Amino acid sequence: MYPDEFDYYNADGVDDALDLLDEHSEAGTTELLAGGHSLLPAMKTGLSSPDVLIDISDIETMQGISADGDGLSIGAMTRYSDLVDSEEVAEHAPALAAAAGQVGDVQVRNRGTIGGNLAHADPAADLPGAALASDATLVVHGPDGEREIPADEFFFGMYTTDVGPDELLTRIEIPSADGAHGAYAKKPSPSSGYAMVGVAALLDTDDDGITAARIGANGVMDHGVRLSPVEDALTDGSLDGDTIEAAANRAGDDLDVDMMMSDLQASNEFRAQLLEVYTERALTAAIEDGSSSVAAD
Amino acid sequence: MTEHDIELSVNGTTHELTVESRTLLVHALRDELGYTGTNVGCESSTCGACTVHLDGDAVKSCTLLAVQADGAEIGTVEGLAEDGSYAPIQEGFQKEHGLQCGYCTPGMMLAADDLLERNPDPDEDEIREAIEGNLCRCTGYQNIVNAVEFAANEMGETASPEMTAADGGGDD
């Protein structure tokens, strides 16, 4: 309930945050504070005890959503609730919009941020799958300036990403879905609300059927993954239940069940089962409703 | 350990106080400022008993450092009633027996108010979804849902036609 003592700094810009990171790199553990909804609970129960907290949530240049013809640029400190409310996100990144609406609860969505979610890389978080499905590029600032990381290369494993200790995820760029159908289907843990399995789907369609598909899943492996066999099975397929079902049945084809997450909430075998069902639900939702999210109680 | 001089506006009253870095907003409100209507029910950001409004949005005050709220407008249960009359949400909880032990109630009402702000005419599923971050162990939620519907109706009756026409739903 009571965090251990630490020093708190409120960074007023990206450079300031990087300087603070550098300055305290010797001081012990330093953590960046975004929405705080993973970090503060961990600190309150003693699982995390940083010496220094650098609050980046107020950094002006890391806020907000901007859209141009090619896509979206989303500041890393943009809150989930802003993603949910944004017409631009709904239009250009429908899978992300759907997934953001499924994160935690209202209070969490009012504080938690897209950047915090992705950089923390909790395997059961809701946004990694959507970032993968949306073909997001994650922009990172470090001492040597800016670099861009495709979502496909961003997640390394449980709580580990390509962001270095002296770096900062500052924004997320997403190419416009351009009329594609997006959805996110999630089986939440009844206690924590985190995804036992979450599947984000983005489908390009024309009159003949599906022209391209990007499917990302979280909660299944130790980091967000693309479901390539499903994508392959869908591409150039027709928009009917049989195609979807056949594709969904391939959701686990590239994944080793033994390596799937297995915990108190769900065993790896059950996750493998849920993955197929929720892939089908995500695909069905994407096609039937254009853009939506599905969650079971 | 660093300390910070911060300013919190609580229900319209400005308070200046000094807090440690680690002081959680809920403890600043309860222990430093005496707003004990906001309760603490867990430390995992699950139960929502500590829900307050931060610049108008429902947040869990146990998952926010007091220093992070520096300069913010905080709304608590103590500020719901105005000029001695209950807010519609309070009236709803009383009329519909939306509370028993009352411990979750302040947070529940503030979460519900956040919903009604966004969606003045929620259906049952939307209400249940909106309070998923608030646990109640007494009521089984049914009369809480009724309380929120009561408040929505009450607010609908007093609101202007433009406001009631706005539909905050649409995402399913």
Added chain:
Amino acid sequence: MGIETIEADDLDVESVLGSAVERREDPSLITGEAEYTDDIQRPNMAHMSVLRSQYGHATINGVDTSDAEAMDGVIGVYTADDLDVPGEVPTGWLLDSLKTPAHPLLAGETARYQGDGIAVAVAEERYIASDAVDAIDVDYDRRDAVTDPKEAVNEGAPVVHDDLDDNTAFDWEIGDADETDAAFDEAAHTAEIDLTNQRLIPNAMEPRATVAEYKPGTEELEVHMTSQNPHLHRQLMSGVLDVPEHKLHIVAPNVGGGFGNKIGHYPDEALASWCAKETERPVKWTATRSESYLTGTHGRDHVTHGELAMDEKGVITGMRVKTYAGMGAYLSTFAPAVPTYLYGTLLSGQYDIPAIHCNVVGAFTNSAPVDAYRGAGRPEALYAVERMITLGAREMGMDPAEFRRQNFVPSDDFPHQTPVAVEYDSGDYEPALDKALEAVGYDDLRERQEELREEGRYLGIGFSSYIEACGLAPSELAGQLGAQAGLWESGLVRVHPTGKVTAFCGTSGHGQGHETTYAQIVSDELGIPYDDIEIVEGDTDEIPQGMGTYGSRSAAVGGSALATSSQKVVEKAKKIAAHQLEASEEDIEFENGEFAVAGAPERSMHIQDVAAQSYLAHDMPDGIEPGLEETSFYDPDNFVFPFGTHIAVVEVDPDTGEIEFENYVAVDDVGPQINPKIVEGQVHGGVAQGIGQALYEGAEYDDNAQLVTGSMQDYTVPKAEHIPTMETDSTVTPSPHNPLGVKGVGEAGTIAAPQAVVNAVTDALQPFDVDHIDMPLTGEAVWRAVNDAPDAGAEGGDEAIADGSGIDEDGGEN
């Protein structure tokens, strides 16, 4: 929208009893004005934090507190060696075979469960007290641990208490073993089940808390605490801390839910009180949620084998039950009663069963102590009964409703003596069943179930015809059964000179709305307006004595105590009125507060005016003392036995194990209802907790006795989305025992719901031959049951399991 409430202004004394008046508790609760224990501030107050064993079972070689003591802001750090008081937490219920190992306030040489207190730190602030506890260094030797009650009593299991030979806390039985065995020997049909009634964490939203203050001048110790029974806590703590009972003042302020978890005497409240005395500072202790999970008493934890014997027509002839009940590491206050007299005595359910035998073995385990949790023993009993009854119907090939009906105790057989000691006071079981059947549209449902099965959809209908026993009584019987306390209740009704009333009751509400319902009772009895009556509970200095609120006893026992006191007030007032009206007492009629001379209604006096006269005392009848207040200690003749039928209707998705409620109907008979809205709320909340047990909740320890469901992130407290909208209805069968005829409703829903849900899910899964799944029925548990079922892959099964391919054959339904 359920029952509509009315405002207090619209009440009149003629109809106050039975009115759904708004609760008078609410204004302070919805404005933040209400004071819970942690809200209390005292000048110069210090804070206590408890160092808890990180291991489930360990020898403590040493505790180094020096770093903690040296911290700024730390006032004192104390271990078992520092405690100079008797300091052993007592057991409030004894059984013949019960072993009662010592339960010290702080563990000295051995920690017996994760969370066992080892040291306390007192500091200027909460955060510092927590830091200080973190700075204490304990030298542990870890030991093997056991948490499963059945394994715990096996030979070779790690022994929780070194001074005992094994972990058997007691070996108890009820009923006639020989007769029961004979019934099974002669049975034409039998049904049997192995089940667990999983360990639950009560989860009152307010964690336990204490503010203790010692006043050296008066030598008084004042303790505000989260208590369901302050007088009981006073009596017990007086012994634990060696503080004379009259110098101990305990107050339960607003209490944020209890569910049984705030009945027992724990070490922590006594430690905070000891620290207050030791430091001569007010001391506050508030449990964190993690601490609540580790150390607050848990509920249930049974492993049971049950058997039902039937004749060739499906008439039940016998029942045999063997249960292993986890006690946890120590015996909590009423723990021994819960799996014995509150469990075995209910095994007859609503049924006329000639022979029952039940054997319960209580086991010490390396886990949090188990005590009453909403229902306490009765949910465990009715879950076993109603699961067996459902399997019995299945064995007979009978409709589960008709099987129940056939075996109900007939309505003309009350009072009904069961073979497990208790005598049911009153009952009429068929109308409740019929109402529930009608509410769900039973006949149509069965047809629809068939149709849906053709489509590969699985609808299930689950019954729970339950019985409940509340207001354990009388005290003499409780004493014979082992209670170390009487189970009466006190009520004091004081009519003030202005005619206003303060009524005091020894129960101690914590969300039940007693201030409202008790005022309705007193208003009805005295004929004094509801708004003129104040109810006081939860303060040992104000209330004569009390036993507290648990076991759904408050209305039946506390309410009856207030009714009895009110009647005594009326009796006395009648004498005064007769005297002043110059009539004989026999000629005075009393109605709605008015004493009138029979046949001369103009010669009358209102009871509130009589009150004024009683204090003026200028003109009193001979031998009558001034004043108008009466006290009673009401000791009921028997338990009361509410009952009802709940029906759950669910659809199960065999691919995911997801369960969706189509309907939940609760028909309860709790006797006459004092306030139907409050009754409805109690049913809703109780059912929600029952559904929580059925589908979501369960405390889990690992092999090292570490609690793995240690937070709300891991232990599911149901959310709004998890609980269906319920339809509630009632029948009314008064109890003949008490002046109000009331029964009790606090636990009914929790007792009824789990088996309604489990019976519904297994009914849905009959095509897969799934007869039982242990709670909680998580998605994975259901999915596994379907896949592991004997018929998985066979007819009816293969189209829906495996990969979900069956579903879309019928046109893409999902």
